[in-house]
Amino acid sequence: MGTFKAIRIDKAEKGTAAALTQFDEAELMDGDVTIRVEWSDLNYKDGLAVTGKAPVVRRFPMIAGIDLAGTVEQSTHPHWKAGDKVICTGWGMGETHLGAYAEKARVKGDWLVRLPDAMSMRDAMAIGTAGFTAMLAVLALEQQGLTPNHGPMVVTGAAGGVGSVATALLSKLGYHVIASTGRVSEANYLKGLGAAEVIDRNELSGPAKPLARERWAGGIDSVGSTTLANVLSMTKYRGAVAACGLAAGMDLPASVAPFILRGVCLLGIDSVMCPMGLRKTAWNRLAGDLDPAKLTEITHEIGIDEVIAAAAKIIAGQVRGRVVVKIL
Template sequence: MATFKAIRIDKAENGTTAALVQFDEADLMEGDVTVRVEWSTLNYKDGLAVTGKAPVVRRFPMIAGIDFAGTVEQSSHPRWKAGDRVICNGWGLGETHLGAYAEKARVKGDWLVRLPDNISARSAMAIGTAGYTAMLAVLALEQHGVTPASGPVAVTGAAGGVGSVATAILAKLGYHVIASTGRASETEYLKGLGAAEVIDRNELSGPAKPLARERWAGAVDSVGSTTLANLLSMTKYRGAVAACGLAAGMDLPTSVAPFILRGVCLLGIDSVMCPLNLREVAWKRLGSDLESEKLAEITNEIGLDEVVGIAGKILAGQVRGRIVVKIS
């Protein structure tokens, strides 16, 4: 095909614009693998890019979308051949490299991960970058030595994409999950994912004490700012918090007290430039540690033509779980 459907972001006088257009295949960027994109997803970062609420996009024009699953059409890379089923996320996709909200993508073969046999392309994007990030956070807690026997684990932004998957995985692994949310109406939803307790996010939103009562052995945080500061102050001796988001801000108004008096560790989770070997481990674990029934419960499907209209809702906290985008 000479042209294909894509959501293109352009620079405008007062910010950016995003629209579904016909994109010329000749304008795709350099890469040694061309993929027919079948599914993508709507992540928080996608919402920022499509709405222009934050400077996510670094070049224009840009095709939005930070992750996809699809089938290789052409390849000069030694690891990939036509017909291979692949996943791609991170590496600047949708930011500096033309992204996933398009019927075709051309990328570097080194960026691709083979789609596990027990995960469909749709399910891979129902998991998406949010779910893959949640798995990286769980792996980091495990590596630090946080086990179900260590005590409860907290999950913030629990009704969101990262939080929903983290809650489901941790519960499946036997952890006592304390889910934090600003939406009391999602209590039954979170308990259905396996949360043992649901707390109001206001318990973590005030100014953080240097040290507060010890409540959990570990946590997965996608919120940042004061929430992360409170999580750290309430983490048990030699516990750890895996930080992977900034929905409330990039600041961290805390002190060194949790680190030097309780030996708490702050584990940074980066999904964008994560090494290939860790990506493969994460996707393999997602195939075994995330129940398909739970994944179905947290997933809603939309079409490519609906992305622009819904992008703002994920920023407003009006989206539950995961949104998977059918591309072609």
């Protein structure tokens, strides 16, 4: 047993405090697989946890970070052995279970997905929870029966992590993608990912009508609140919207009109406790459906020592695309 580098969150006099420090391996939580963490990433939820802007962390001390990719060091789980390359996302890491911003992690083997052969650990974390969530949303829309022939798809928060991957995925699958963003200066970036149109988020930020002009067959929303209400009101007959975020708030100031007059479906997307079968399907699809060149375009890299500063930026809406964190 020894110590390793980690971003530790503790209770403070006012809220919480995060610091890069040494963590004692003896303090790792129970689990049947110990992993040498090599890569992680930065998600909006990580930003909330590290900055303390929302009560994401449920136990103290906590190691932040909800996603990791690494190599198994020790395992008593029947499916995993030393040397296996694995991905772990969600399951309460960084919230109730010590997380990914550390050189070591101990988790349950049942939480792990094998790294696809065609994917590097860095690419897996360039995808991370954001990209995994975007893929789950695409799968849900497909399960609802939507295809590119049904019409355009809107993606809100399109310049963020979920939105960037969703735009790239839907575009490659043949959809006409309408990207909504509060950063219209990112129009060229979004068109480079495959967006056919870019609209200002202000078009979706006013009070929602019960029903508005039909504009799209469906969409992927990472914003919530009034934005989601407007998206629903503008969705075509028998369309569907996958909701996976709450950057603008947890409220939904909408009416039942889209659901009972147009047969619109609202599909809830949860990545944290997602069943293993669906996880494997999503990661296998990501390995084939996400253009590696576009993944490179949306990603930039930082070190673990830069995470705390980057967390403040993602909460302030100053991060474009995906951020990977090099741990080792």
